[in-house]
Amino acid sequence: MITALTALLVLISLGLIVTVPVALATPGEWENSKSDFTKGFQAWVALVLVIAAADGVASSL
Amino acid sequence: MINWQVLGQLIATGTIMLAGPAVIVLLALKKGNL
Numbered sequence: 048m049i050t051a052l053t054a055l056l057v058l059i060s061l062g063l064i065v066t067v068p069v070a071l072a073t074p075g076e077w078e079n080s081k082s083d084f085t086k087g088f089q090a091w092v093a094l095v096l097v098i099a100a101a102d103g104v105a106s107s108l
Numbered sequence: 109m110i111n112w113q114v115l116g117q118l119i120a121t122g123t124i125m126l127a128g129p130a131v132i133v134l135l136a137l138k139k140g141n142l
Contacts, residue, residue, distance in 0.1 A: 072140035100120045
């Protein structure tokens with residue numbers, strides 16, 4: 048469970064690392080896809096908190 | 109006897125840490141037009 052969530056976090060991180068600088072460098076691209084990137088960042092932060100909570104539950108069992 | 113968890117962690121952190129500068133260098137070489 049935690050392994051799958053961490054794998055997802057790694058994939059989202061890689062995706063954002065590649066796409067964010069490209070979108071910022073391409074004229075007009077950031078404005079067009081800003082909401083998609085915001086969703087990506089929100090998913091990333093949420094995933095960090097969910098993994099921390101899952102790890103907390105798992106280690107307290 | 110291979111510690112697969114540590115291997116996975118190293119590969120994951122390595123790719124994430126190297127991908128960022130690689131994208132920046134590529135963007136700089138192609139003058140922002142990828």
